[in-house]
Amino acid sequence: MPQRNDPRLRSDAQRNRERILEVALTELSRAADTPLSAIAKKAGVGQGTFYRNFPNRETLVLELYRHGVQQIADTASVLLETMEPDRALRAWMDHLARFAMTKAGLAEAIRQALSTSSGKAAKPGHTPVTEAADLLLRACEEAGTIRPGVTPDDFMLAIAGLWQLSPHDDWQPQATRLLDIVMDGLRAGAPGRRGLSGGSGRL
Template identity: 40%
Template sequence: MNAQRRRADATENRARIVEAARELVADGGEVMLNAVAKKAGVGQGTLYRHFPTRDDLFAEVYRQDVEELVDAAPALVAEYDPLSALSAWFDRLVAYARVKRGVLAAVEAGVRRDLADHSHGPIGDAVTTLLEAGKADGTIRSDVDARDVVLLVGYLSRLDDGEWDGRARRLLDVVLDGLRRGA
Protein backbone atom coordinates (compact mmCIF):
# COMPACT_ATOMS: atom_id res chain seq x y z
CA MET A 1 0.00 0.00 0.00
CA ASN A 2 1.46 3.37 -0.92
CA ALA A 3 1.93 6.24 1.52
CA GLN A 4 -0.84 8.34 -0.01
CA ARG A 5 -3.39 5.51 0.41
CA ARG A 6 -2.24 4.95 4.02
CA ARG A 7 -2.81 8.65 4.75
CA ALA A 8 -6.26 8.47 3.18
CA ASP A 9 -7.09 5.39 5.28
CA ALA A 10 -5.87 7.14 8.43
CA THR A 11 -7.95 10.23 7.64
CA GLU A 12 -11.00 8.06 7.02
CA ASN A 13 -10.44 6.12 10.27
CA ARG A 14 -10.11 9.36 12.24
CA ALA A 15 -13.35 10.71 10.76
CA ARG A 16 -15.19 7.46 11.57
CA ILE A 17 -13.89 7.51 15.14
CA VAL A 18 -15.04 11.09 15.69
CA GLU A 19 -18.46 10.39 14.14
CA ALA A 20 -18.91 7.24 16.24
CA ALA A 21 -18.01 9.14 19.41
CA ARG A 22 -20.44 11.94 18.45
CA GLU A 23 -23.28 9.46 17.93
CA LEU A 24 -22.62 7.65 21.19
CA VAL A 25 -22.38 10.91 23.15
CA ALA A 26 -25.65 12.15 21.62
CA ASP A 27 -27.36 8.94 22.73
CA GLY A 28 -26.56 9.80 26.36
CA GLY A 29 -24.94 7.82 29.11
CA GLU A 30 -21.30 7.00 29.70
CA VAL A 31 -19.29 6.41 26.54
CA MET A 32 -16.61 3.75 26.70
CA LEU A 33 -13.72 4.03 24.24
CA ASN A 34 -13.96 0.36 23.28
CA ALA A 35 -17.58 1.04 22.22
CA VAL A 36 -16.37 3.97 20.09
CA ALA A 37 -13.74 1.79 18.39
CA LYS A 38 -16.28 -0.96 17.74
CA LYS A 39 -18.87 1.47 16.32
CA ALA A 40 -16.19 3.08 14.12
CA GLY A 41 -15.05 -0.33 12.87
CA VAL A 42 -11.46 0.13 14.05
CA GLY A 43 -9.27 -1.51 16.63
CA GLN A 44 -8.47 0.15 19.92
CA GLY A 45 -4.87 0.64 18.78
CA THR A 46 -6.10 2.70 15.84
CA LEU A 47 -8.31 4.77 18.13
CA TYR A 48 -5.43 5.44 20.51
CA ARG A 49 -3.04 6.35 17.67
CA HIS A 50 -5.44 9.13 16.67
CA PHE A 51 -6.60 10.05 20.18
CA PRO A 52 -4.15 9.12 22.95
CA THR A 53 -6.64 10.07 25.67
CA ARG A 54 -10.38 10.14 26.17
CA ASP A 55 -10.21 13.92 26.56
CA ASP A 56 -8.42 14.24 23.20
CA LEU A 57 -11.23 12.37 21.44
CA PHE A 58 -14.10 14.23 23.07
CA ALA A 59 -12.37 17.58 22.63
CA GLU A 60 -12.14 16.86 18.89
CA VAL A 61 -15.83 15.94 18.74
CA TYR A 62 -16.66 19.21 20.46
CA ARG A 63 -14.34 21.32 18.28
CA GLN A 64 -15.79 19.84 15.09
CA ASP A 65 -19.34 20.44 16.27
CA VAL A 66 -18.54 24.08 17.09
CA GLU A 67 -16.89 24.51 13.70
CA GLU A 68 -19.88 23.03 11.85
CA LEU A 69 -22.33 25.17 13.85
CA VAL A 70 -20.35 28.35 13.20
CA ASP A 71 -19.80 27.58 9.50
CA ALA A 72 -23.52 26.98 9.02
CA ALA A 73 -24.52 30.58 9.85
CA PRO A 74 -23.26 32.37 6.72
CA ALA A 75 -24.34 29.47 4.50
CA LEU A 76 -27.87 29.58 5.93
CA VAL A 77 -28.05 33.38 5.57
CA ALA A 78 -27.04 33.00 1.91
CA GLU A 79 -29.68 30.33 1.28
CA TYR A 80 -32.72 31.46 3.31
CA ASP A 81 -34.50 34.58 4.47
CA PRO A 82 -33.09 35.70 7.83
CA LEU A 83 -35.81 34.25 10.09
CA SER A 84 -35.72 30.91 8.28
CA ALA A 85 -31.92 30.93 8.47
CA LEU A 86 -32.04 31.55 12.23
CA SER A 87 -34.66 28.83 12.67
CA ALA A 88 -32.56 26.34 10.68
CA TRP A 89 -29.51 27.32 12.72
CA PHE A 90 -31.50 26.69 15.90
CA ASP A 91 -32.19 23.17 14.59
CA ARG A 92 -28.45 22.65 14.36
CA LEU A 93 -28.02 24.25 17.78
CA VAL A 94 -30.27 21.61 19.35
CA ALA A 95 -28.11 18.81 17.93
CA TYR A 96 -24.93 20.63 18.97
CA ALA A 97 -26.20 21.26 22.51
CA ARG A 98 -27.08 17.60 22.98
CA VAL A 99 -23.57 16.52 21.98
CA LYS A 100 -22.01 19.34 24.02
CA ARG A 101 -23.75 18.08 27.16
CA GLY A 102 -22.35 14.60 26.67
CA VAL A 103 -18.86 15.78 25.81
CA LEU A 104 -18.63 18.15 28.75
CA ALA A 105 -19.80 15.37 31.06
CA ALA A 106 -17.13 13.03 29.67
CA VAL A 107 -14.02 15.22 29.96
CA GLU A 108 -11.98 16.51 32.87
CA ALA A 109 -12.89 19.88 34.40
CA GLY A 110 -9.88 21.70 32.92
CA VAL A 111 -10.65 20.47 29.43
CA ARG A 112 -14.31 21.38 29.91
CA ARG A 113 -13.43 24.99 30.77
CA ASP A 114 -10.99 25.27 27.88
CA LEU A 115 -13.52 23.96 25.35
CA ALA A 116 -16.27 26.26 26.59
CA ASP A 117 -13.97 29.29 26.64
CA HIS A 118 -12.84 28.73 23.06
CA SER A 119 -16.35 28.21 21.65
CA HIS A 120 -18.07 31.32 22.99
CA GLY A 121 -16.46 33.80 20.59
CA PRO A 122 -17.05 31.87 17.35
CA ILE A 123 -20.62 30.95 18.31
CA GLY A 124 -21.33 34.57 19.26
CA ASP A 125 -19.98 35.64 15.87
CA ALA A 126 -22.28 33.15 14.13
CA VAL A 127 -25.29 34.47 16.06
CA THR A 128 -24.28 38.03 15.14
CA THR A 129 -24.21 37.05 11.44
CA LEU A 130 -27.74 35.67 11.71
CA LEU A 131 -29.10 38.61 13.74
CA GLU A 132 -27.55 41.26 11.50
CA ALA A 133 -29.19 39.70 8.43
CA GLY A 134 -32.57 39.86 10.16
CA LYS A 135 -32.02 43.40 11.39
CA ALA A 136 -31.05 44.48 7.87
CA ASP A 137 -34.31 43.20 6.39
CA GLY A 138 -36.40 44.35 9.35
CA THR A 139 -37.53 40.94 10.62
CA ILE A 140 -35.35 40.81 13.75
CA ARG A 141 -35.64 43.27 16.64
CA SER A 142 -32.94 45.92 16.56
CA ASP A 143 -32.44 45.88 20.35
CA VAL A 144 -31.01 42.36 20.67
CA ASP A 145 -27.46 41.17 20.30
CA ALA A 146 -25.64 37.86 20.22
CA ARG A 147 -25.04 37.83 23.96
CA ASP A 148 -28.81 38.09 24.56
CA VAL A 149 -29.41 35.04 22.37
CA VAL A 150 -26.53 33.03 23.86
CA LEU A 151 -27.84 33.69 27.37
CA LEU A 152 -31.39 32.73 26.37
CA VAL A 153 -30.41 29.48 24.68
CA GLY A 154 -28.11 28.56 27.54
CA TYR A 155 -31.13 26.98 29.22
CA LEU A 156 -30.63 23.97 26.92
CA SER A 157 -27.97 22.81 29.36
CA ARG A 158 -30.63 22.67 32.09
CA LEU A 159 -32.98 20.26 30.31
CA ASP A 160 -33.20 16.72 31.61
CA ASP A 161 -32.48 13.94 29.12
CA GLY A 162 -36.07 12.73 29.35
CA GLU A 163 -37.51 16.07 28.26
CA TRP A 164 -34.96 16.93 25.59
CA ASP A 165 -36.84 15.67 22.52
CA GLY A 166 -40.15 17.22 23.52
CA ARG A 167 -38.91 20.54 24.81
CA ALA A 168 -35.58 21.72 23.30
CA ARG A 169 -36.79 22.78 19.86
CA ARG A 170 -40.10 24.13 21.19
CA LEU A 171 -38.26 26.43 23.59
CA LEU A 172 -36.02 27.66 20.77
CA ASP A 173 -39.19 28.51 18.84
CA VAL A 174 -40.24 30.68 21.79
CA VAL A 175 -36.87 32.44 21.62
CA LEU A 176 -37.23 32.88 17.85
CA ASP A 177 -40.70 34.38 18.29
CA GLY A 178 -39.28 36.81 20.86
CA LEU A 179 -36.57 37.92 18.41
CA ARG A 180 -39.08 38.90 15.73
CA ARG A 181 -39.58 42.58 15.17
CA GLY A 182 -42.85 43.65 16.75
CA ALA A 183 -42.86 40.76 19.21
Protein backbone atom coordinates in the same frame (compact mmCIF):
# COMPACT_ATOMS: atom_id res chain seq x y z
CA MET B 1 3.04 2.11 -3.75
CA PRO B 2 1.08 5.29 -2.81
CA GLN B 3 3.20 8.11 -1.45
CA ARG B 4 2.56 9.60 1.98
CA ASN B 5 1.16 12.78 0.42
CA ASP B 6 -1.23 10.84 -1.81
CA PRO B 7 -4.67 12.55 -1.61
CA ARG B 8 -6.27 9.13 -1.24
CA LEU B 9 -4.34 8.56 1.98
CA ARG B 10 -5.39 11.93 3.34
CA SER B 11 -9.01 11.18 2.42
CA ASP B 12 -8.92 7.77 4.13
CA ALA B 13 -7.34 9.26 7.23
CA GLN B 14 -10.01 11.96 7.40
CA ARG B 15 -12.79 9.38 7.02
CA ASN B 16 -11.26 7.30 9.82
CA ARG B 17 -11.08 10.34 12.07
CA GLU B 18 -14.68 11.35 11.36
CA ARG B 19 -15.88 7.79 11.91
CA ILE B 20 -14.12 7.63 15.29
CA LEU B 21 -15.72 10.91 16.33
CA GLU B 22 -19.16 9.73 15.19
CA VAL B 23 -18.95 6.49 17.17
CA ALA B 24 -17.36 8.15 20.20
CA LEU B 25 -20.16 10.70 20.37
CA THR B 26 -22.78 7.95 20.56
CA GLU B 27 -20.89 5.70 22.95
CA LEU B 28 -19.59 8.34 25.37
CA SER B 29 -23.04 9.98 25.54
CA ARG B 30 -24.35 6.62 26.74
CA ALA B 31 -21.51 5.89 29.16
CA ALA B 32 -18.65 8.26 29.91
CA ASP B 33 -16.31 5.38 30.83
CA THR B 34 -16.76 3.43 27.57
CA PRO B 35 -13.39 1.77 26.82
CA LEU B 36 -11.45 3.37 23.97
CA SER B 37 -10.84 -0.11 22.55
CA ALA B 38 -14.61 -0.58 22.21
CA ILE B 39 -14.92 2.74 20.37
CA ALA B 40 -12.10 1.79 18.01
CA LYS B 41 -13.71 -1.59 17.31
CA LYS B 42 -17.15 -0.11 16.57
CA ALA B 43 -15.52 2.54 14.36
CA GLY B 44 -13.83 -0.22 12.38
CA VAL B 45 -10.29 1.05 12.90
CA GLY B 46 -7.21 -0.56 14.42
CA GLN B 47 -5.74 0.48 17.75
CA GLY B 48 -2.77 2.08 15.99
CA THR B 49 -5.03 4.23 13.82
CA PHE B 50 -7.13 5.20 16.80
CA TYR B 51 -4.23 6.30 18.98
CA ARG B 52 -2.54 8.18 16.15
CA ASN B 53 -5.64 10.34 16.01
CA PHE B 54 -6.44 10.44 19.72
CA PRO B 55 -3.54 9.54 22.05
CA ASN B 56 -5.79 9.45 25.12
CA ARG B 57 -9.36 9.81 26.35
CA GLU B 58 -8.97 13.51 27.17
CA THR B 59 -7.85 14.32 23.63
CA LEU B 60 -10.82 12.44 22.17
CA VAL B 61 -13.46 14.00 24.43
CA LEU B 62 -12.24 17.57 23.99
CA GLU B 63 -11.96 17.11 20.23
CA LEU B 64 -15.57 15.85 20.21
CA TYR B 65 -16.61 19.09 21.87
CA ARG B 66 -14.52 21.27 19.53
CA HIS B 67 -15.85 19.36 16.53
CA GLY B 68 -19.44 19.92 17.62
CA VAL B 69 -18.86 23.63 18.21
CA GLN B 70 -17.29 24.05 14.76
CA GLN B 71 -20.04 22.09 13.03
CA ILE B 72 -22.79 24.24 14.51
CA ALA B 73 -20.84 27.37 13.63
CA ASP B 74 -20.28 26.28 10.02
CA THR B 75 -23.99 25.53 9.58
CA ALA B 76 -24.89 29.24 9.87
CA SER B 77 -23.34 30.31 6.56
CA VAL B 78 -24.73 27.24 4.79
CA LEU B 79 -28.28 28.08 5.91
CA LEU B 80 -27.90 31.70 4.84
CA GLU B 81 -27.04 30.53 1.33
CA THR B 82 -30.35 28.68 0.97
CA MET B 83 -32.88 30.57 3.13
CA GLU B 84 -34.11 34.05 3.95
CA PRO B 85 -32.14 35.36 6.95
CA ASP B 86 -34.88 35.02 9.58
CA ARG B 87 -35.73 31.51 8.43
CA ALA B 88 -32.02 30.64 8.46
CA LEU B 89 -31.75 31.93 12.02
CA ARG B 90 -34.73 29.90 13.19
CA ALA B 91 -33.40 26.75 11.49
CA TRP B 92 -29.99 27.33 13.05
CA MET B 93 -31.62 27.57 16.45
CA ASP B 94 -32.88 24.01 15.97
CA HIS B 95 -29.32 22.89 15.19
CA LEU B 96 -28.16 24.69 18.31
CA ALA B 97 -30.78 22.86 20.39
CA ARG B 98 -29.46 19.52 19.17
CA PHE B 99 -25.92 20.63 20.01
CA ALA B 100 -27.06 21.61 23.51
CA MET B 101 -28.48 18.12 24.02
CA THR B 102 -25.27 16.54 22.70
CA LYS B 103 -23.23 18.66 25.10
CA ALA B 104 -25.50 17.62 27.97
CA GLY B 105 -25.08 13.98 27.02
CA LEU B 106 -21.29 14.37 27.04
CA ALA B 107 -21.22 16.38 30.27
CA GLU B 108 -19.84 13.57 32.42
CA ALA B 109 -17.23 12.58 29.83
CA ILE B 110 -16.12 16.23 29.56
CA ARG B 111 -15.96 16.55 33.35
CA GLN B 112 -13.82 13.43 33.61
CA ALA B 113 -11.53 14.61 30.80
CA LEU B 114 -10.93 17.97 32.46
CA SER B 115 -10.46 16.46 35.93
CA THR B 116 -7.76 14.04 34.71
CA SER B 117 -5.91 16.44 32.44
CA SER B 118 -3.75 17.86 35.28
CA GLY B 119 -4.56 21.38 34.12
CA LYS B 120 -3.01 20.80 30.68
CA ALA B 121 -6.33 20.93 28.85
CA ALA B 122 -9.04 23.54 28.94
CA LYS B 123 -12.64 23.25 27.90
CA PRO B 124 -13.01 24.78 24.40
CA GLY B 125 -14.86 28.06 24.22
CA HIS B 126 -18.02 29.02 22.37
CA THR B 127 -16.40 31.72 20.23
CA PRO B 128 -17.28 30.09 16.85
CA VAL B 129 -20.92 29.73 17.93
CA THR B 130 -21.08 33.34 19.10
CA GLU B 131 -19.59 34.50 15.79
CA ALA B 132 -22.12 32.40 13.87
CA ALA B 133 -24.97 33.93 15.90
CA ASP B 134 -23.62 37.39 15.09
CA LEU B 135 -23.49 36.54 11.37
CA LEU B 136 -27.14 35.47 11.39
CA LEU B 137 -28.35 38.35 13.54
CA ARG B 138 -26.63 40.95 11.33
CA ALA B 139 -28.10 39.36 8.20
CA CYS B 140 -31.57 39.47 9.74
CA GLU B 141 -31.12 43.05 10.89
CA GLU B 142 -30.00 44.15 7.42
CA ALA B 143 -33.05 42.42 5.95
CA GLY B 144 -35.28 44.21 8.45
CA THR B 145 -36.72 40.94 9.79
CA ILE B 146 -35.66 41.25 13.43
CA ARG B 147 -35.61 44.18 15.85
CA PRO B 148 -32.40 46.21 15.54
CA GLY B 149 -29.58 46.16 18.05
CA VAL B 150 -29.76 42.53 19.23
CA THR B 151 -26.27 41.33 20.19
CA PRO B 152 -24.95 37.75 20.25
CA ASP B 153 -24.82 37.99 24.05
CA ASP B 154 -28.51 39.02 24.11
CA PHE B 155 -29.33 36.06 21.89
CA MET B 156 -27.39 33.51 23.93
CA LEU B 157 -29.05 34.72 27.13
CA ALA B 158 -32.48 34.47 25.51
CA ILE B 159 -31.98 30.82 24.54
CA ALA B 160 -30.18 29.83 27.76
CA GLY B 161 -33.19 27.69 28.69
CA LEU B 162 -32.00 25.10 26.16
CA TRP B 163 -29.23 24.11 28.57
CA GLN B 164 -31.83 23.36 31.25
CA LEU B 165 -33.47 20.61 29.19
CA SER B 166 -32.54 16.97 29.69
CA PRO B 167 -31.38 14.91 26.70
CA HIS B 168 -32.97 11.88 28.34
CA ASP B 169 -36.49 13.37 28.23
CA ASP B 170 -38.73 14.31 25.31
CA TRP B 171 -36.92 17.63 24.95
CA GLN B 172 -37.80 18.51 21.34
CA PRO B 173 -41.38 19.84 21.81
CA GLN B 174 -40.29 22.04 24.71
CA ALA B 175 -37.23 23.30 22.79
CA THR B 176 -39.43 24.13 19.80
CA ARG B 177 -41.82 26.16 21.96
CA LEU B 178 -38.97 28.01 23.63
CA LEU B 179 -37.25 28.85 20.34
CA ASP B 180 -40.51 29.93 18.71
CA ILE B 181 -41.07 32.35 21.60
CA VAL B 182 -37.54 33.72 21.23
CA MET B 183 -37.97 34.08 17.47
CA ASP B 184 -41.29 35.89 17.88
CA GLY B 185 -39.57 38.28 20.28
CA LEU B 186 -36.77 38.94 17.80
CA ARG B 187 -39.27 39.63 15.01
CA ALA B 188 -41.39 41.98 17.14
CA GLY B 189 -40.75 45.55 16.08
CA ALA B 190 -38.69 44.57 13.05
CA PRO B 191 -38.84 47.51 10.58
CA GLY B 192 -39.26 45.22 7.57
CA ARG B 193 -42.38 43.58 9.00
CA ARG B 194 -44.59 46.50 7.97
CA GLY B 195 -43.88 45.72 4.34
CA LEU B 196 -44.69 42.01 4.59
CA SER B 197 -48.04 40.75 3.36
CA GLY B 198 -49.86 37.60 4.28
CA GLY B 199 -47.41 36.77 7.05
CA SER B 200 -44.69 35.89 4.52
CA GLY B 201 -41.99 36.55 7.11
CA ARG B 202 -43.26 33.87 9.49
CA LEU B 203 -42.29 30.23 9.59
